[in-house]
Amino acid sequence: MxxxxxxxxxxxxxxxxxxxxxxxxxxxxxxxxxxxxxxxxxxxxxxxxxxxxxxxxxxxxxxxxxxxxxxxxxxxxxxxxxxxxxxxxxxxxxxxxxxxxxxxxxxxxxxxxxxxxxxxxxxxxxxxxxxxxxxxxxxxxxxxxxxxxxxxxxxxxxxxxxxxxxxxxxxxPVLVENSFSLEKEPFLLYQGAVNEGRNFETLIPAMQWVEMPLWICGDGNFMEQVKELVAKYNVQDKVIFKGKYLPENLRTITAKASLGFTLFENNGLSNYLSLANRFFDYLHAATPQICVDFPVYHQLNNIAPVAVLVDSNDPVVLAVIINKTLTDTSFYRKLQENCLIMREKWCxxxxxxxxxxxxxxxxxxxx
The missing domain is CATH 3.40.50.2000 (Glycogen Phosphorylase B;)
Known part of the structure; x- marks a missing residue:
């Protein structure tokens, strides 16, 4: 047969x-x-x-x-x-x-x-x-x-x-042994579809109080609105649009990023019950992330914290959390250690x- x-x-x-x-x-x-x-x-x-x-x-x-x-x-x-x-x-x-x-x-x-x-x-x-x-x-x-x-x-x-x-x-993701790095470069990363509901309305204004630049790797139906937000809050020097990368090239960038973002608005069950690809992509790269505190992410993060969960749409609050995560060295290293443990199981x-x-x-x- x-x-x-x-x-x-x-x-x-x-x-x-x-x-x-x-x-x-x-x-x-x-x-x-x-x-x-x-x-x-x-x-x-x-x-x-x-x-x-x-x-x-x-x-x-x-x-x-x-x-x-x-x-x-x-x-x-x-x-x-x-x-x-x-x-x-x-x-x-x-x-x-x-x-x-x-x-x-x-x-x-x-x-x-x-x-x-x-x-x-x-x-x-x-x-x-x-x-x-x-x-x-x-x-x-x-x-x-x-x-x-x-x-x-x-x-x-x-x-x-x-x-x-x-x-x-x-x-x-597929578990690849050399796909992570514990030594990071000074940039933040949003990867994936630049679509409605990804909470750019909070992330972009938060960059006013964050010194590290944000790379946006992706494209989507909300790209023009994101560019308008960048201009509105005068953060053109902090938000860099890198475009779409082939998966193998994106993995290299993800491994270098200091912090990733998995953010959604609570405007429908698709977002509220989501389990985004990027959550695991950051994890496999040993890149800590700021993640929305929705049920599935909350459950996973309770097993071993690999992210800082947020439940606020206030840009000032988000900026404080970003800066604290980047400067609290021992906490940051613990998140990375948990990433290395869980990438062996969530693969x-x-x-x-x-x-x-x-x-x-x-x-x-x-x-």
């Missing part, structure tokens, strides 16, 4: 999607024939070499309603003519074409819920958009009885709301065991 073929669909250009690169690599090594599908734009960098197959659609539209319409239609038509044993929808924005293609072709399907899509600020704050996506969620998630998400609170919501029992597979080598068992079960029981 040949390899089982798995096709996963996302709405990004693949190059910066470390989460799906890890998942697809693990499944390819586990004996599956894996393909990851996304899209590209004129500014997309070349695909990085991977052990799994990759495909990107070139689209006429890059955002908005027409983007989703074009991408979903092209993805559906393409999937109809692909040979596959299983089709995976990654988050809600690919669930419709994957559902209908898998149903027509009579193939297995899996839903990978990286977040509560309808509870993201850019969705929940726009009533019409929210109602559309909520309708999609109510209609299609129950039609994916097999799936997984990134933490237990999200799994509980899917069970209570839609009657689906999803596995928990956390989004943590992809542990999570991929659950991932491979999940897919083995699907094919062994004929689900």
């Amino acid at each position: 040949g390899k089982k073929k798995l096709i996963f669909s996302v709405t990004n250009d693949l190059v910066f999607d470390q989460r799906m690169q890890r998942i697809c690599t693990s499944l390819q090594h586990a004996g599956y024939d894996v393909m990851l599908v996304g899209f590209s734009t004129k500014s997309s960098p070349p695909l990085s070499a991977q052990v799994f197959k990759q495909k990107r659609f070139r689209l006429f539209f890059s955002k908005g309603k027409l983007f989703y319409l074009e991408y979903n239609l092209r993805l559906f038509i393409w999937l109809l003519f692909q040979w596959a044993d299983l089709m995976g929808a990654i988050d809600l924005d690919t669930i419709i074409p994957v559902y209908y293609a898998s149903r027509i072709r009579k193939k297995k399907r899996v839903y990978d819920a990286h977040e509560l899509f309808c509870e993201m600020k850019e969705v929940v704050s726009r009533p019409i958009i929210f109602r559309i996506w909520k309708w999609v969620e109510r209609k299609y998630v129950p039609r994916f009885p097999i799936g997984y998400t990134v933490n237990a609170p999200l799994a509980e919501i899917f069970k209570n709301d839609y009657g689906v029992v999803y596995e928990v597979i956390r989004n943590v 992809w080598q542990q999570e991929e065991i659950t991932l491979t068992r999940f897919y083995q079960k699907i094919f062994s029981i004929g689900a």
